[in-house]
Amino acid sequence: MPTPATAHVSAPQPMPAAAPTHLEHDHDASTRERVRDLVLQRGPIEAARLADLLDLTPAGVRRHLGALEASGQIAVQAPPASAHRGRGRPPKRYVAALAAHDARPDASSDLAADLLRYLTVVAGPDALDRFADQREAELERRYAPIVEAAGHDVDARTRALAAALTDDGYAASSRPLPSLLALQLCQGHCPVQQVAAQFPQLCEAETRAFARLLGTHVQRLATIASGHHACTTHVPATTAPPAVLPHVPDAPGRTVSSRRPPDPVREGTA
Template sequence: MNIAATTRPGADRPGAAVAPAAGAAGAAGTRDAVVQLVLSQGPVTAAAIASTLHLSVAGVRRHLDALEAEGAVSSRLQQTFNPRGRGRPARVYVLTEAGRARLPHAYDDLAVQALEFLAEQGGVDAVTAFARRRAERIVAGRRADLDAAPDVAGRVRVLAGALTDSGYAASIEQVGAGNQLCQHHCPVAHVAEKFPQLCEAEMNVFTEALGTYAQRLATIARGDSFCTTFVPTQGARTVAALPMPEVVRRTPVLTDS
């Protein structure tokens, strides 16, 4: 992360950096710069951060207080020393695991590389088996609720809850003779672009969990705004472990008309 966004007098000193411009975006950039310094220099004081970023200590403390409230940093008193001996204890800040989560990660690249290796060593079937096991874990904790649901609509609500618990931010909207299940976020969208087995396995497992056929209309992995699945709830026809391609072929295509 480049934390030197503008230049001020003295900014050409070694290690000098300044905060981004004012405004909402500038405030966010400054906070990111504070996080980066806490990561690289922590335990670090607000005064040290302020000196590096050429900001007021009070301003830096406001950012640190906000980050501490979010759980991104933690603080403690640490004894300081000066040429005359011990000084007053100073409050120092370190980054927490939640704070590290704010930093860029390469998890998607790692996941793709792992699946590529799996495909090389075990073939396509190994990737498919992994994708299915992952999808099954999404609904595993809700099996009892799915079994207890009185109808398809009830199972759709349970499935939406399971998806939300897994980070998919799911919602349900009644559309015609069924429910439209939307996944507004996909934690593995970038990986699924290269390995569509992830989406296919989800559809298979969800269809089995619902006990009826369903039709996937859109996916984030294909560039849509969110993943959308139509599940008919009136006059629904039961399907037992039907593979996804056959489900889609035997499901009518929906239109806006």
């Protein structure tokens, strides 16, 4: 008898992976924006800390960090020399790159800078100083009610100021420095960075306003306008009467405060 033909049954083919839906794309983009915003606000920051804050897996956070780094929005901060003394490699710490600060000048930044240059030409350099003084007073008026509501504690006042600055687009945070009995007020974004890069009087006015609002000496350590990843201000945790010191444009480590008459004793010891 003829042998019946054997039917050949092909093995089931794997189903092609479904293409990501628009919803998944939107969710991915939203999560990436949250990662970027936290790096902007809290950098330098490690992937593990970001995962904790966002309730994500470390692998998921690292995927977003890789994409943000590839697009030039964030960068890995170089570790300090002391970090190489221990065993193993120190964890990567991420900071905002220039692209995250919208570093390209826009039309409004160009116009503002042109207006300030014109003001200096037609009214002299003193007019620019008076404009900076007016901005200082406006900052004080805007934030004084919020800071005063926080009470007399410098830590609470600094946190209140950071929250108010964040509401205004500065991505600010307050960080304790227990070993120095001090705080750091960090601003991860500066809406006027392009203009401030050309007119550092704006940074000085802001720093003086912070000193008066917090009621203590402050030291501006770094600014986005000068190329750093954040504006960083050192705030002593104990209140001290402000003293007047010379203003040097964008000089890291200088103490800045209100424009009260100089105290010869403090001037000699500052």
